[in-house]
Amino acid sequence: MEINWTPEVLANGIAATIVFLAVIIVFALSERKKLKSLLYFRLVFFFVGLYSIFEALSDLFLFKPIAIIGVMLLFPTAVFAIIAINYVVKDTYFSYTLLFLIAIGPVLLLLTVDLNAFVLYTGDPYTYISSTQWPLFTELFFTTFFGFSIFYWALKTYLNAPFLIKKDALIFLIGVFLAGVIAIILNIFTIFSRIFVIIALAFADIGTLIILYMVEREPKLFYILPFVxxxxxxxxxxxxxxxxxxxxxxxxxxxxxxxxxxxxxxxxxxxxxxxxxxxxxxxxxxxxxxxxxxxxxxxxxxxxxxxxxxxxx
Incomplete structure (x- = not known):
């Protein structure tokens, strides 16, 4: 089997390493704080790491079924993200947003299982597999849903943060903005040039490191909501x-x-x-x-x- 080493493979590998580091840090924090929301945030990081690994492997071995699995992993990522946010904001797992996601998710996953919708591109700038049609829509839908939901929670946390940790909440919000909103917007531009994938991953890595630092430094960010x-x-x-x-x-x-x-x-x-x-x-x-x-x-x-x-x- 041909090995296809590309900058994109390396970028996804670095992203996966950082995300699994996040899993370890959040796991240690959840053991100390006993917060149910941290359990689900740990699962979010875990599935994001798996997604990055499968993205890297699909390009490394140029194997389309791996790319399909990678896109499908975004569904549990989004579900656990919504559950985690619900526990922080509402102290319960349920919300109509979660109900909508669970209803539409399986339909999109079924539409994703289409090898013909994953195209092998060769040449400039390098060889890679890209999703098109419904798989592309599914990927963009789940990443956008996930990213903007996390950003909404971070923004709400900042707005409700007490004065003593307002600065920490702002830095946390910036990290989420870089890893979520900016990275997702840049990822949309990959339909024009693959270089945006690497740039998006770089922003996601920087944002994730900021988030990890702030979570370890100020775990009270998880206590701001849902009460005053x-x-x-x-x-x-x-x-x-x-x-x-x-x-x-x-x-x-x-x-x-x-x-x-x-x-x-x-x-x-x-x-x-x-x-x-x-x-x-x-x-x-x-x-x-x-x-x-x-x-x-x-x-x-x-x-x-x-x-x-x-x-x-």
Whole structure:
């Protein structure tokens, strides 16, 4: 079998190496933070890495079935990306966007299984296999869907980021913009010249490295959504406040707030004494109380979520 070493093969190989490095980093982070969204982001990176490998192998061996598998790998990539974003933004896997993707995805995959739609180009600038017709549309659809969905989440994260990590959120957004939006736009231009594939991969590599650095540096980027924390207070079991931080800058001092929590706790002894969580709906948010052996933590946020509740336990 002929081996077809090209700049595109090398570029895809480098991209796959960086992406699998991302899998390792996100795996280590998910083990420390126990975030369900990180599990799905790890799967996203894994399938992106597989896609890059199959893209490289299809050109290296000039074998069309490998190219078909590569395009098909974009479907689970997009699905897991949407699930990961849903867990960060909504604290649940379901959304109508995911439902739409699952409905249309299998149809596009069936249309992709067409060897005649993968064309072998020889000569200038080098020999390669390219998708056309429905496989090309499928590839562009999934990459665009995936890239712009990730960018939407990164933008929303930046807009809702607190002041202390606003700069980190901006750098993260830039990384996503380079790896997602810019790389995808450049990839569309490959229908005019193959050199755009290498340029797109270079932007994707740079963006991915920025994303990895920021995820490792500031994992709190995954905590910004889907809630806004207004206040947290820690008190001992005698009712004395030990720590209080008020992001909302309200006029209620810690003694008054602690007294309110004491009153609520006193009226809910049966629940709190067994070490449980208590949610109290307020007019513009929710108060979450967690009682342990020595302390009680009270937290006021815009809404409750599993992530927020788990962080108190």
């Amino acid at each position: 924390v207004h206040r947290i207070l820690v008190k001992d079991n005698n009712g004395f406040p030990l720590y209080d931080h008020d992001w909302s800058k309200s006029d209620i001092d810690e003694v008054l707030f602690s007294g309110f929590i004491n009153a609520v706790q006193h009226m809910s002894n049966e629940i709190m004494d067994i070490g449980g969580l208590l949610d109290i709906n307020l007019e513009r948010g929710i108060l979450i109380l967690h009682h342990s052996k020595y302390i009680t933590v009270g937290l006021v946020a815009t809404k409750s979520s599993k992530l927020l509740r788990d962080s108190l336990m």
